[in-house]
Amino acid sequence: MKSYKFKLKPSKRIENEFLEWLDVCRELYNSALQERRDAWKLNKISVNYYSQAAQLPEIKLVREDVAGVSAQVLQSTLRRLSKTFDDFFRRVKNGKKAEFPRFKGKSFFDSFTFPQMKGAFNLTGNNLRLSKIGKVKVRLHRQIIGKIKTCTSKREVKDWFVIFAVEDEKQPLPKTGKQIGADAGIENFLTLSNGSTIANFKFYESSQKKLRIVQRSIARRKKASNRQRKAVLHLRRIHQKIKNQRNNFGHRVSAWLVRNFDFIVIEDLNLIGMTKGFLAKQIYDVAWNSFLQKLTYKAENAGRQLVKINPNGTSQTCVCGETVKKDLSVRQHQCKVCGSSVHRDINSAQVILKLGLGNSLKDRTYHPSESVSLETVCFN
Ligand SMILES: [Zn+2]
Incomplete structure (x- = not known):
């Protein structure tokens, strides 16, 4: 259904x-x-x-x-x-x-x-x-x-x-011959192995200010007064709007991925390591789960293959198999062995694709099939 x-x-x-x-x-x-x-x-x-x-x-x-x-x-x-x-x-x-x-x-x-x-x-x-x-x-x-x-x-x-x-009726999409790995994050919602980035949903931040204003006026207004009730109603509308926008965002991103790629590899996400704090994580998790659910059924309906992999080690290993340690402040991935020099999330996405294709993390014989072109895809 x-x-x-x-x-x-x-x-x-x-x-x-x-x-x-x-x-x-x-x-x-x-x-x-x-x-x-x-x-x-x-x-x-x-x-x-x-x-x-x-x-x-x-x-x-x-x-x-x-x-x-x-x-x-x-x-x-x-x-x-x-x-x-x-x-x-x-x-x-x-x-x-x-x-x-x-x-x-x-x-x-x-x-x-x-x-x-x-x-x-x-x-x-x-x-x-x-x-x-x-x-x-x-x-x-x-x-x-x-x-x-x-x-x-x-x-x-x-x-x-x-x-x-x-x-639901299955509606297989025509093959595109393309495969993709996707790394999830806060800086970008997704970073793809081909270098594309999908910008994060912006609406939450822009609604934050509005939320704060309304919450303050609820606190200020007389309890159970008509004016307070109105403000509460307003608050619920904003929350509802955020929810709808988040859903639309998830629909658009998942539909785009499924349309463009036959084979999609994504992290089986466990965002515990994220450093942006509890609230950001919560917001992100809700959006992520909503997105993943949509991606899963869309992929299945379209006859696409969706693979979820364990993301452990994907940020500390080069796509060539070499270990490249870096803490979160280091944004650029530099590998002395194969010369790869890309944003750390692009490297992660490439490693994710590599794992999804059945290779091990340290496999030295794998080479990415595509060259990287930086492109931002926006769904806001
Ligand atoms: Zn390398």
Whole structure:
């Protein structure tokens, strides 16, 4: 399954409808959770999805607002709870840390899902028709490839999105005959074995200033006042925007790599050695994981080979196999044996490619097939 997310442009009426549905689903979720909790506490009985779903027709008889929501959306809300419980019990069973499923407050329940069933939803061109709600305009910024399975309406602060889960179809890309090694870092998001660099995502830094200003105004404003609430909302919007930008960045970089190279070698990252401090590492890790996930499924779909290697020693060994010790302050790699003189990250990327091709770190017979040309590829 692959997901596509698009912005919705709901009319005021539809938006009100969305909000009402969210309320109904959240209430259903919380009461179903209550039922499960009580049954467990009082009688050690585990309530399942089917017994809860069987009660829906009765609830609808006495609750007009519940009856106004698509039956399939109500069912998928119960399924979602059921899944949360399954995950919880699985973790308990495996002896992992697990938190009992929690009641959802207004700001923690922000989506409802139409599972695919005839007539529940329908997308034609830019128009999405949702059962019992009506037509909503979608900003379709990319083509959907494959069969749509489910349709989720999601609120992000004040904006609305639709997320389609689509059954993935493999789409092999034409061979390019090119292979690449990629070194991850903070100075550049990626440095490639052919000398190209992919500039790091800039948005976090530029949003930092805005974040600080808003955080200060939240602290200054009167507690629980309207003005403070507004500032909190503003803060959440900025966080959401950063998240979206990070996702877009990951999509662009991974799509570009997969389009251009048949064989991609990347570090199985363990950034513990990074010196930029905890915050930078955290930010980087989130972006890295999001990127790696996208790269993995895109490579698989396109029939590309993605190899992950252990990065130990890649910065202290020349691509020719010679050990070239250097601490982090030394940015240029200079090898006395083969004469290689490149940025340290380019050398690392070349060593990464060498390892990905199955050679050992100190192998002396390997020679990079490409000459290096410095080029910056920007995806910001
Ligand atoms: Zn060398």
